[in-house]
Amino acid sequence: MSRTRSLGMLAGTLAGAATIALALSGCVPNNATAESEALTVTLTDDKCTVSAGTAPSGPITFQVTNKGTDVNEFEILAEDKLRIAGEKENIGPGTTVNYVVQLAEGSYFTACRKGMVGSPAHVAPFTVTKGKEALASGDESKQISQAVTNYIAYLKDQSSQLLTATQDFAKAYEAGDDDSARAQYAPARAFYERIEPTAEQFGDIDPAIDLREADLEQGQTWTGWHRIEKDLWAPAGYTPSDPATRKQLGDQLVADTQKLSDLVNAKDFSLTIDQISNGAIGLMEEVSSSKITGEEETFSHTDLSDFQANVEGAKVAYGIVRDIAAAKGTNGKQIVAKLDTEFASIQKLLDQYKSGDGFVSYTELSTSQVKELSDEVNALSEPLSQLTSTIVK
Numbered sequence: 001m002s003r004t005r006s007l008g009m010l011a012g013t014l015a016g017a018a019t020i021a022l023a024l025s026g027c028v029p030n031n032a033t034a035e036s037e038a039l040t041v042t043l044t045d046d047k048c049t050v051s052a053g054t055a056p057s058g059p060i061t062f063q064v065t066n067k068g069t070d071v072n073e074f075e076i077l078a079e080d081k082l083r084i085a086g087e088k089e090n091i092g093p094g095t096t097v098n099y100v101v102q103l104a105e106g107s108y109f110t111a112c113r114k115g116m117v118g119s120p121a122h123v124a125p126f127t128v129t130k131g132k133e134a135l136a137s138g139d140e141s142k143q144i145s146q147a148v149t150n151y152i153a154y155l156k157d158q159s160s161q162l163l164t165a166t167q168d169f170a171k172a173y174e175a176g177d178d179d180s181a182r183a184q185y186a187p188a189r190a191f192y193e194r195i196e197p198t199a200e201q202f203g204d205i206d207p208a209i210d211l212r213e214a215d216l217e218q219g220q221t222w223t224g225w226h227r228i229e230k231d232l233w234a235p236a237g238y239t240p241s242d243p244a245t246r247k248q249l250g251d252q253l254v255a256d257t258q259k260l261s262d263l264v265n266a267k268d269f270s271l272t273i274d275q276i277s278n279g280a281i282g283l284m285e286e287v288s289s290s291k292i293t294g295e296e297e298t299f300s301h302t303d304l305s306d307f308q309a310n311v312e313g314a315k316v317a318y319g320i321v322r323d324i325a326a327a328k329g330t331n332g333k334q335i336v337a338k339l340d341t342e343f344a345s346i347q348k349l350l351d352q353y354k355s356g357d358g359f360v361s362y363t364e365l366s367t368s369q370v371k372e373l374s375d376e377v378n379a380l381s382e383p384l385s386q387l388t389s390t391i392v393k
Contacts, residue, residue: 056131100389162191170250186305194313197279233299280317304359338383
């Protein structure tokens with residue numbers, strides 16, 4: 001999860017689909033010379049550059065290399081600089097990744113975020129011209145339309161259930177009923193974890209709801225689930241919040257969740273097919289970046305519940321586009337076969353750690369068990385990383 005998004009996000013259509021391209025402020029890049037040519041993006045600790053400031057619409061491949069010493073993140077902003085049309089997170093030092101996206105004709109801005117914290121840096125214009133993107137066949141066009149409709153319905157359902165569960169949780173927390181609040185904590189958060197990439201598209205909402213203490217910037221106010229988590233599983237030497245502060249924190253969490261639900265349920269809320277597949281990829285990146293390390297739930301150690309929810313969300317997104325991918329020739333069939341197998345494998349592994357309606361504490365896992373989970377995440381992530389390029393070509 002991108003922990004400290006400081007951009008506010010307005011309700012409205014999520015213009016186009018995600019792309020990644022970075023430019024150094026003040027630098028005027030050359031234009032892309034060919035539609036099929038991948039744009040290259042290079043990161044260092046103090047700048048990010050892109051090989052072109054324009055590209056034709058349709059599937060675009062960005063080859064991103066991080067030559068810096070810290071993890072980095074790439075974003076594409078809509079014309080208002082508020083809405084995040086797409087992003088690629090967790091680009092580690094020394095890593096090169098290909099990010100395939102489809103962006104509609106229009107004006108955008110590219111940005112990066114060293115360390116995945118703070119405000120976006122090197123915000124620069126990026127123009128998408130009218131290209132020669134292949135039109136989907138009648139049958140595929142109908143498949144895509146239905147897939148988007150189905151996934152939006154899923155997002156609306158999850159966000160609505162999240163709101164109800166959060167209201168119940170906040171009521172128990174504010175009343176000082178800690179046993180009840182602790183029991184509700186992981187199940188309620190699961191609704192959020194399944195749709196987190198969508199929440200991240202609305203800038204300030206994600207950090208308001210899900211910021212970890214370790215990711216706080218100087219002077220930043222800490223709110224959301226993990227602030228409350230610390231009260232409910234208070235570490236040694238920590239004094240939990242008084243009733244007045246609890247009410248403030250609980251009410252704020254409900255208000256922020258209501259805002260998310262309103263945005264997702266707005267009549268003009270929209271997604272594109274590659275945002276769905278990239279969301280599945282992003283959810284598994286969430287697992288590898290924070291759930292596997294046990295950093296997500298520092299106080300409650302309910303990381304496996306989050307892990308499960310991320311896998312469920314990724315599987316739903318994949319299932320929505322599965323038939324489209326399978327229809328893309330031999331390669332599509334191979335990708336689908338691998339994903340079917342790996343999703344089943346990772347669920348079988350997670351099932352070993354179930355306890356009642358939830359999971360054992362993450363602290364109960366041995367080093368070898370954590371490695372086994374990590375290896376399975378990697379095995380799933382490899383074919384999943386090819387999903388977008390398969391469905392948009």
